Amino acid sequence: MTPAQHTLQIIKFRRFRTLGTANPFCATCGECRWWARFELHHIAGRKYSALLIRLCQTCHNWISIMQTLLPSMGEGEDPRRAQLIAELEGSALLHDLAAAKHREAADMLRGLPGVLPDEASDDGGAQ
């Protein structure tokens, strides 16, 4: 192991410790390269629920923008109803984004006849 490889292993392990897992992945696009920037997303929004899901930075940015565009709850809304509505809407956004990513992947494969999924991605998805 060269000194550079050693340093890389140290950084990699520190990243695993911070993430709390040795197998991080984005729940919507499947990004699993360990050096990617992962963030925890509040599914229903920070205001309504502490439910978290791990996303890559790109997906998190997109979902957060979409979340701000959702209609706000009424002033006198029951908190439990508000939470449930927010969780459902947040979950729907995740599904929408996942669906969009799947369509992207399908379109990409159509454009590369005879290529298998592993060969199609940048680095084979290796950690």
Place this chain on the structure above:
Amino acid sequence: MRLPTDRRQDWGSEALPIHLRCYTRSAGAPQSEAAPLGRKPRAKPQPNDMVLIFDTETTIDATQRLRVLFYQLRISGRLDEEGAAYDPGALKPREIAVLRAYCVQRDLTEPITLDAFREEVFLGKGYDCGAEIVGFNLPFDLARIALDASVARVTKYRRKMRDAFTFKLSPNSRRPNVQVKHLSARASVIEFTAEYQQRSSRPDRKRDDYVPVHRGHFTDVKTLAAALTSRSHSLKSLTASLGTKTKKDESDEHGGPLTFAYLDYARSDVQATWECFTALRAKFRSYCLGTAHWEILSEASLGKATLSALGVQSWLAQNANPSPHLLAQILCSYFGGRTEVRWRKTVKEVFHTDFTSMYPSVCTLQGLWRFITATGFATHDATADTQALLESVTADDLQDQALWLRLPVLVRVRPSDDLLPVRAPYCREKNATIGLNYLAADSSIWVTLADCIAGKILSGKTPAIEEAIGFTPGPMQAGLKSIKLFGRHRFDPRSDDLFRRLIQLRIEEKGRAAKLIGAEREAAEDVAQSLKITANSTSYGIFVQVNVETEPSPVSVEVFGPDGESFVTKSRKVERPGPYFNPLLATLITGAARLMLALAESRAVTEGLDWVFCDTDSLALARPEGMAAEEFEAAAERVIEWFRPLDPYDCGSSILKAERANYAADDGKVREPLFCLAISSKRYVLFNIGSDGKPQIRKGSAHGLGHLRAPYRADDPAPGTPASVPLGEIELPRWQHDLWYRLVENALADRLNSTRYDYHPKLRRPALSRYAATNPGLWRWFATLNEGKPYADQVKPFGFLYALHTGRKAAAKSQHPIAPFDRSPELAVRKAFDRVTGDPIAAEGLQTYAEALAGYHMSPESKFRGGEAFDQGRTERRHVQARGFEFIGKEADRYEEAFLVDAGSELPIRYGSPQPPTADLQAALAAASAKFGDAAVGRAIGLPRSTVAKLKNGKAQFPRGQCPGISDRLRAMQAVEAEIIAREGKVIEGYRDAIQTQGSLRAAAHSLGIDPSNLSRRLRRLPEI
């Protein structure tokens, strides 16, 4: 030699204090080991796909200082780096040059110093890169590579590492250390300490979301092997057992100059360790449990992992505040497995039987899996039903499996000469033992319904019950999961019984193995063994697990008794229940196992047979005088057949089986008469008698022998013993085989009581027990030896030491001899010293093997009449009058340590009894003082003479916690006078017989291990010198 036979008279009752288990908890607020309040637990990271394997070679003197180590760094299983490290202070320059040349020739990396290994490899890769660290007997290796060692600190949030060692790895105080806590001979907890730096980012800290401390991932191959194979292994035996490509070599060059051959040997150890690790890891993965293999510390860990994989939550997790009084009632009824000897020191022909998977079987019969998968249990009054059942039940009724489902009942009885398990210090022994005896008491006790039925079946007397509590399982837990056992067999905990399924699968695998050959057969037998281990590990031990922690100073402990009483006492030892603690299951399991043995005993009597010994799940049926061999075998088969209806596995055979030892050793099919010589509980031997009249040992116990180092090698047997013995089959070391051989020979010649143990010259050498300094207390024994020396030159933690004992010719009786390790035991003995004073002790003052073993054949079976040192023949159950109750805790904490080194720690924790001081105690004290004098009474009860004088006159208060002990000892003093007179008569008769047999007083004294002048004084009933 025979004793007079007129002793089978009406013995009458004997008054004894009865010891009962109780429930305790800390009197203060319970402290949690969890993270401080408000912190969210974050998942612990898995190790990187890197593995660091290393092994050390040391000097062979007391310091066992590291000389050289080899290591491998593997990434995804592929060897990435292989190298060596050395301690410059332990090697000569020429040896370092040899090591360098070796590494060049073998294409290894340049050897580095130990300091560099610690920083660059162990911490640099093992810690910083999150590699998994693997070794064989890791605590020893970690102690060798450390910079220094100290006692682990205990804080409010981290009590886990009490009595552990901290090994310093770097002069940089910001770098982590390693802590090692010894759990048992096979397992230790090993963790990194927290690094001295901020782990979590500020935003995370603001959210109370902290990165957990990196504790590392340590795998001791020795520990994993013991858990997965249920036996202790050396690296050599493990490589042989697993069939690894690299086998463990032997070397005679330890301590000698470094040579290429020696370095090859050291290097191959690392490769062998790696191969064993991969094989065991694969084996563990076949269990498909989802738990990490580095978390497996014992078979119990396998059991817990299995239950966790099934989604089974422990009873404690769902019942955070159980009723302490209910727990006390349950624990009061708890006793361990029944081990007894009925025919003592008498050769009897036997038919040895054994219950199939006793604990899983009784779990299945009682339907206890429903309790394990329930959210808890409910209680109901079952007094009337239980009384009716007890009145009507017969042994034959218990052939109906449905009746066993009614056994989860606890019964409160006021014993009136009822046959029940009785835990008491028989014959004034220091520790209480458990025997099935007749008990009478003025107060009530709780017992299992199974024990009541067993007592009725054996004695014919039905206990009168005052109350009965029936237990029913609560609703099924919500989170149970269906899994595939071993990746193949679907199991649903909601509808299947785990114990039944595991044993059924095991029977199937064994049947399949019988039809295969070669590697396929071995694989099938391996699976059968794994199934057995899983069944055993989930069916008892984890439910009664209690961890005892020793506090630095006495703490308040609340003790709960079965009758609703409670009191607070002080104790340094605090019991904390294990994660799956469920005493109801534990007591029902052992109670049902005792009922099984009682049924077997009852059937034996019905068939006209007797029995020699029983041991938890086995019973040796004895052939009576005058019974023909064919009749005996037929009767034994009928006893076995009686248990066929109780087969819960639907395999069409009885759960009571004939052991292999009943058949010829070569083919295992032809019946060959088997004989037994039993001394006391767990001390017995089974043997055939050859055509030459000589015994052929088939099976022997190592009880009471295992702590001693072999006095001689297998190739140097005792004169007069067979030259070749299948030691692998009988599973005994050669010297233990020879000891039993000699005892059997003497028993056959009717001279057992005059057995001498100097039949081999090496038995006249000092007796050694090899031990390891596994906790700070033991390591401190070498404080004087280590004083002023750098760590490298000290006797280190986990280093070996020899425990010795004071001999008859010792200058002082109160010596505590130990010796630092030396490869040659003879040289080690020359360095023996007193661990308390530090003074050297001459070898002549040490106890020899012959002296240590002198009383082996006289080991008493004190729980029964006719079980004392010189007694032989049939033992009889005692009639015990309870003389008060004393509450005790866990019975076998640190048994090994206390037994080996007489560390003074009491084996069970004794909490006393709740009776407050009374005027009776004062009167008893005054009476004892009048008879024996204040000084003698003070010595007996552990108080100064002046205090005794004040107490008897009411001028001082009795210390509350000590009242039961004082009361017991006063009663003992009164009783001892009568007992001594009775016992002396028998003992003196035994001495006279020995003199007659040996021909002279001096020879008899040597055979008994007594000084001749003292023997003379004993005969004349004079005080000994």
